[in-house]
Amino acid sequence: MLNDLAARLAAERLEILGGFVCEGDTTLPAGTRSLLMLGPAEPGFWAHLTAQPEWDGGADPVDRWSRRVIGRMACDLGAKALFPFGGPPYQPFYQWALRTGRVWDSPVRLLVHASQGMMVSFRGALAFKQVIEVPPAADRPCEGCSKPCLNVCPAGALGAAGYDVPACHAFLDGDAGGDCLNTGCLVRRACPVSAGYARLAQQSAYHMSRFHKAGRTA
Known part of the structure; x- marks a missing residue:
């Protein structure tokens, strides 16, 4: 399944930015045991996105594209798609990100990612009812930084x-x-x-x- 997901994400210029394993988490759909957080993969994301049918001059093209693409992945993989937009109420993406061990609150409180820095953004997340492998924790880049x-x-x-x-x-x-x-x-x-x-x-x-x-x- 993870190989299938990786291929699907690469085709849409997305990547797994982090994830965590959980049990009985009330902020997630009932039965969730793993969460993967998804965001743009560079280079190539913006050129890919702006060539999609949602880039039609209508409202919220990025969100509409995210719903279609990530929603389809969720259906095909037996997962639940979650999004950082569409509220209120909004899903707690900030708090979820901090649990991955690959995203931290920066000195100015904006999120900072292990490889994307403060350019990190999330297009959605996938909640799975089984325990799956998640990206390993990383070292917080702010340590030793001149800030x-x-x-x-x-x-x-x-x-x-x-x-x-x-x-x-x-x-x-x-x-x-x-x-x-x-x-x-x-x-x-x-x-x-x-x-x-x-x-x-x-x-x-x-x-x-x-x-x-x-x-x-x-």
């Missing part, structure tokens, strides 16, 4: 004290916010692990525009 994420935010909106979301949106409204808005959050990019991950600026710009638009209309 540039703490002081690099040009808006002073993201640091050790947490995230001042209104200040971030106010900064993005001005001319000085163009770099973050068009190429991605500077704090995320400052992470040394993020720097080695091949996420395209176009992808970051898309998600930043969605985030900023939501903040304006909230």
Whole structure:
């Protein structure tokens, strides 16, 4: 089954970002014994995604694609598909990620992944009723790091004290916010692990525009 899943994920430019084995977890569907968390695999994810039928000018193309692709995998493998969108209430992806041993809270509280840094994002998860192999735990990359994420935010909106979301949106409204808005959050990019991950600026710009638009209309 895992070989089948790996092949399916590779074809959709997705990968397993972490997982854990559990028993009787009330945050998961009844009977779940293993959870695998899925996200983009670079290089190649954005080009693949934007060539899909969901990229049709309609609303929420990334989420619609995720539901179709991951939902089909779940059906074929006898698993349950779970998603970080579609709420409220929302699934506790942040807390699940911390349980994998491959994702941690960074010094600025954004998640940081062993190989993707602060560019990590989740498109969904698969809950299985059997115990399956999960990726091994890794060393937290923040240990021994100079932690540039703490002081690099040009808006002073993201640091050790947490995230001042209104200040971030106010900064993005001005001319000085163009770099973050068009190429991605500077704090995320400052992470040394993020720097080695091949996420395209176009992808970051898309998600930043969605985030900023939501903040304006909230």
